[in-house]
Amino acid sequence: MVGAASITSVFLLILLAAGPNSLPAFVSAADECQEPPQPAVVEGLSWSFYKQSCPKLEHIIRRHLKKVFEQDITLAATLLRIHFHDCFVQGCDGSLLLDGTASDPSEKEAAPNLSLRAEAFTVIDELSALVQDECGQVVSCADIAALAARDSVHLSGGPNYGVPLGRRDGTSFATQATTLANLPSPFSNATTILSEFAAKGLDDTDTVALSGGHTIGRSHCAAFVPRLYPTQDPTLNPAFADELKITCPDTNSTNITVLDLRTPNKFDKKYFVDLENHEGLFTSDQDLYSNERTKEIVEAFSVDQDLFFEKFSVAMIKLGQIQVLTGTEGEIRTNCSAKNSDSFPGLQYGAEDGTYDGRDEL
Numbered sequence: 040m041v042g043a044a045s046i047t048s049v050f051l052l053i054l055l056a057a058g059p060n061s062l063p064a065f066v067s068a069a070d071e072c073q074e075p076p077q078p079a080v081v082e083g084l085s086w087s088f089y090k091q092s093c094p095k096l097e098h099i100i101r102r103h104l105k106k107v108f109e110q111d112i113t114l115a116a117t118l119l120r121i122h123f124h125d126c127f128v129q130g131c132d133g134s135l136l137l138d139g140t141a142s143d144p145s146e147k148e149a150a151p152n153l154s155l156r157a158e159a160f161t162v163i164d165e166l167s168a169l170v171q172d173e174c175g176q177v178v179s180c181a182d183i184a185a186l187a188a189r190d191s192v193h194l195s196g197g198p199n200y201g202v203p204l205g206r207r208d209g210t211s212f213a214t215q216a217t218t219l220a221n222l223p224s225p226f227s228n229a230t231t232i233l234s235e236f237a238a239k240g241l242d243d244t245d246t247v248a249l250s251g252g253h254t255i256g257r258s259h260c261a262a263f264v265p266r267l268y269p270t271q272d273p274t275l276n277p278a279f280a281d282e283l284k285i286t287c288p289d290t291n292s293t294n295i296t297v298l299d300l301r302t303p304n305k306f307d308k309k310y311f312v313d314l315e316n317h318e319g320l321f322t323s324d325q326d327l328y329s330n331e332r333t334k335e336i337v338e339a340f341s342v343d344q345d346l347f348f349e350k351f352s353v354a355m356i357k358l359g360q361i362q363v364l365t366g367t368e369g370e371i372r373t374n375c376s377a378k379n380s381d382s383f384p385g386l387q388y389g390a391e392d393g394t395y396d397g398r399d400e401l
């Protein structure tokens with residue numbers, strides 16, 4: 040029989056043999072032996088914001104999304120992308136949800152947002168109506184979008200992280216130029232992506248983890264055809280390139296393909312396996328495996344799904360708190376696609392914090 044002491048010595052020997060560099064540099068020893076640290080919660084948000092005013096909020100959202108995804112799981116990807124695009128432009132204030140007009144186009148009309156499917160915005164409206172039926176007008180559309188993104192991840196197989204709540208809705212949307220300037224391009228290399236994410240307070244590990252959001256969802260040919268024509272990108276796996284050329288026979292093709300060819304609807308670590316096989320769809324994805332700052336992180340995630348999920352959760356919590364409106368800023372919208380003064384023209388009301396919070400009074 041092997042005694043406990045000898046098992047411990049063998050374990051120690053293995054650890055010593057592995058050497059001090061066996062953990063990737065971005066994984067601290069603390070990560071290995073304790074609960075992962077939660078990112079700080081910004082002032083005005085909290086983990087239990089609606090505990091009194093809307094205790095069933097998270098249950099309502101998850102229950103409805105389960106039904107939606109039973110019909111169409113691909114909407115999960117669009118809901119995740121909506122939250123990301125909301126947060127990167129003017130902060131997570133629900134401004135992406137606002138409709139514009141012909142003379143005053145909204146964020147929705149900016150090129151990168153045109154591929155966000157209308158059905159996903161309808162799902163957010165449905166969630167908002169369900170929540171208002173239960174709790175009145177207390178939960179912001181920005182918070183509903185953040186929770187919908189989390190549930191999209193989890194119901195696709197990914198982590199179930201906590202979402203700090205209490206965001207308020209913005210009363211204006213960004214211009215087309217601001218929207219374009221703040222959303223990353225799929226043609227950018229990793230250095231550019233890293234600095235754009237750093238400008239939002241996200242570090243290299245956050246950036247690689249969040250890029251792992253491309254483990255679900257789809258893309259139009261336009262986002263990657265420059266890698267196929269006129270010259271084939273040498274970092275693209277030739278067999279994969281041949282398949283992409285069938286989907287996108289020329290530079291004008293409007294066809295779509297999946298982002299993660301291995302498990303397109305499952306939130307897992309396969310996106311990182313794709314990158315190692317030179318099967319990342321966008322330059323901004325594939326270059327994470329060429330860049331010396333990010334290659335090691337890609338390698339660590341490709342073999343350790345728990346680590347990916349942990350870092351993704353941390354990064355989503357950080358992403359979800361970018362430039363949030365809190366307290367008496369902004370408003371709680373009745374209709375997620377219109378600011379309240381457009382939903383009720385002529386009705387200016389007087390809750391103390393400047394919002395209208397009484398559907399019953401209508």
Ligand code: HEM
Nearest residue numbers: 116117120123154223224225249252256257258259262323
């Ligand atoms: C790193 C910089 C990023 C770039 C350049 C980028 C770019 C793109 C592009 C071009 C598409 C395809 C749109 C289409 O043609 O339909 C897309 C889809 C998507 N992106 Fe990103 N993205 C980035 C980061 C992220 C992040 C941080 C997330 C979430 C955490 C995310 C989640 C998604 C999802 C889920 C889809 C699929 C959407 C759908 O199927 O409707 N992306 N992205």
